Amino acid sequence: MDQQQFDVPPGYDPVEAQRSSGRVVEAPGFGRAFRMSFGSPMVLGRSLPERGAMSEGILIALIAHLSLWVGWIVIGTLLVALLLGVGASGGNMTGGEAAAGTLAMLAFSLMVATGSALGMVFIALPIGALGLWIAAQVLGASRGGYLTTLRTVYYGQAPLVIGVVPYFGSLVGGIWAIVSIISHLAGARELSGLRATAAYFLAMVFNSILMFGVWIVVGLVAIALGA
Numbered sequence: 001m002d003q004q005q006f007d008v009p010p011g012y013d014p015v016e017a018q019r020s021s022g023r024v025v026e027a028p029g030f031g032r033a034f035r036m037s038f039g040s041p042m043v044l045g046r047s048l049p050e051r052g053a054m055s056e057g058i059l060i061a062l063i064a065h066l067s068l069w070v071g072w073i074v075i076g077t078l079l080v081a082l083l084l085g086v087g088a089s090g091g092n093m094t095g096g097e098a099a100a101g102t103l104a105m106l107a108f109s110l111m112v113a114t115g116s117a118l119g120m121v122f123i124a125l126p127i128g129a130l131g132l133w134i135a136a137q138v139l140g141a142s143r144g145g146y147l148t149t150l151r152t153v154y155y156g157q158a159p160l161v162i163g164v165v166p167y168f169g170s171l172v173g174g175i176w177a178i179v180s181i182i183s184h185l186a187g188a189r190e191l192s193g194l195r196a197t198a199a200y201f202l203a204m205v206f207n208s209i210l211m212f213g214v215w216i217v218v219g220l221v222a223i224a225l226g227a
Contacts, residue, residue, distance in 0.1 A: 030060070038176070041187070042184070043187065048151050048155070048187075050145075054151060057150075060154060061154045062117055064157040065121060065160060066117045067161040070164050071164045125157075127207070129152075136185065138199075139191065144188055144189055149188070156184045159179075160174065162176065
């Protein structure tokens, strides 16, 4: 039997076709989503579901921020090892004491890195996504809401894994992550690239004002309690 052929009309978008039919568009698997966050974040943003679990995005963000911290831990540990090695060679401490000091510094750094990554993923990023959601709404976003915006922020963190490379890795990864978040936002919230970019920087202003306000309130409360 001859295989039946179907003509695909020009401009056909399977993601949009599923969305228009009322079906829930499932996000791609973890590995593919991670790769797409680097190379085609806007396409990934269009495929992100508007509801459902966020475990995949959270895991990507955790890996990215832990990688970013690992890069700085490598630098810090090597610097401490160098300083302790100089101290040991100068007779101020033994080689065993220098090694123990380096290991203690490494363990402490890993604890700080884990705590910081968890704080970023579960506190800072959701708060930052609030400002991005408000900015996107102001600029005419037509699809999704806060949770969709939070997904774009989580998936957009993927390029930060480049930060595992000391020195320039964090700079390149940080810039790439900004581009990735903006592209995810444009696809997921159906904004133009220009409006998505404006929403990102407008959110930065909003979140800065919010943070400043929180510090003022905390300061006033501390003054009141100390009086």
